[in-house]
Amino acid sequence: LMPAIWVMGAAFGPSGLTTQSVIPRQFSLDNFRALFSDENVPFARWYRNSLVICISAALMQVGIATFAAYAFSRFRFKGRRLSLVGLLILQMFPQLLSLVAIYLLMYNVSLVFPAIGVGSSIGLILVYLGGAMGYNTYLLKGFFDSIPKEIDEAAKVDGATAGQTFRQIILPLAVPMLAVVKLLSYIGILNDFLLASVFLQTKEEHTLAGGLQAFVSGQYEQQWGPFAAGALLTAIPFIVMFQFLQRYIVEGLSAGSVKG
Numbered sequence: 126l127m128p129a130i131w132v133m134g135a136a137f138g139p140s141g142l143t144t145q146s147v148i149p150r151q152f153s154l155d156n157f158r159a160l161f162s163d164e165n166v167p168f169a170r171w172y173r174n175s176l177v178i179c180i181s182a183a184l185m186q187v188g189i190a191t192f193a194a195y196a197f198s199r200f201r202f203k204g205r206r207l208s209l210v211g212l213l214i215l216q217m218f219p220q221l222l223s224l225v226a227i228y229l230l231m232y233n234v235s236l237v238f239p240a241i242g243v244g245s246s247i248g249l250i251l252v253y254l255g256g257a258m259g260y261n262t263y264l265l266k267g268f269f270d271s272i273p274k275e276i277d278e279a280a281k282v283d284g285a286t287a288g289q290t291f292r293q294i295i296l297p298l299a300v301p302m303l304a305v306v307k308l309l310s311y312i313g314i315l316n317d318f319l320l321a322s323v324f325l326q327t328k329e330e331h332t333l334a335g336g337l338q339a340f341v342s343g344q345y346e347q348q349w350g351p352f353a354a355g356a357l358l359t360a361i362p363f364i365v366m367f368q369f370l371q372r373y374i375v376e377g378l379s380a381g382s383v384k385g
Contacts, residue, residue, distance in 0.1 A: 135353035156354035168355060170329050171336035174246060175315060176362060178332060182250045183310035186257035187303055193258060194265035195291060199277065216259050220319065227252055228323060249324045253314055261306050268302040269295070304370040311366060315359070333359050 130148075136156055138149035160168040196202075197209060228243065231252065235242020242248050272295065280290040296303075318334040325331050333355065340352040 132353045132356055135349050136357050138350060156350040157358075159348075159351045160355055160358070166336075166351075167329055168336065171331050171333050172358070174325075174330065175332040175334075175359070178246055178250055178253075178321075179311050179314045179362075182253040182314050183307055185250070185254055186261060186310045187307050189254060189257040190261035190265050190306060191296075191299070191303065193262045194269055195295065197262070197266050198269035199274070212259055212262060224319065224323065227320075231324065243324055244326050244330065246325070246330065249321065252320060252324065253317075256310075256313070261310065264306060265299070265302055268299060272298055308367065308370060312363065315363065 134149050137152045137154070139151050139153055139155065160166060197205060231243050231248050235244065235248070239245070240247060241251060276294060277290055280294055285293070315332075316334065317332075318338065321332045322335040322338070325335060328336070337352055337355045337359075340348040340355070
């Protein structure tokens with residue numbers, strides 16, 4: 126808890142000072158005011174960019190991973206095993222190795238379609254969607270494998286199509302894992318600094334990770350107070366989302382296939 130307590134102390138401490146103790150001697154909101162009053166710091170714009178990018182990319186990641194995991198779990202097709210092994214091998218390489226290749230790919234795309242290339246939020250979202258076909262797919266596949274296939278067969282006997290079985294039976298049972306994947310995707314995208322700083326090149330286009338880094342990147346000027354205040358404000362959407370999804374996790378765990 127010490128890092129979190131120190132961040133709160135630095136955020137509510139005197140403006141322009143780094144607290145030497147965990148609890149500041151004076152409490153002030155100057156650091157929060159500095160985030161919104163300085164014209165050179167478009168914090169509200171960074172906040173909006175982060176919400177749009179994180180929520181959109183996380184939702185689409187969950188959708189892609191869900192369809193892919195269900196296909197790998199329930200269907201048998203040519204190349205299925207090779208695809209699973211390929212996804213597993215790709216997770217062994219760090220993201221940094223593919224940064225140059227991804228940047229060159231998106232740069233060439235921006236020459237033809239500037240709206241989805243380098244320097245656009247849509248282009249960054251498309252890059253993030255590649256992360257859905259990896260850990261999220263394996264996580265959901267393992268959960269779908271734990272759902273008895275007899276449920277699918279019973280629904281088929283009752284006249285349900287494959288789509289109806291997926292939407293009305295499998296998805297309600299998978300709500301707990303979908304909520305977990307949603308949270309993990311949101312956290313990973315929100316904390317990403319490398320891809321966001323490379324693809325979003327102007328100050329107004331930055332996300333919170335790239336924008337707040339400017340407060341502590343100076344060699345002789347490091348504003349830890351506003352940085353800590355921005356970090357606390359960044360946590361608000363995550364806390365709200367966690368509280369909202371927690372209810373669905375509890376309901377999904379308490380309502381099994383027999384009750385459904």
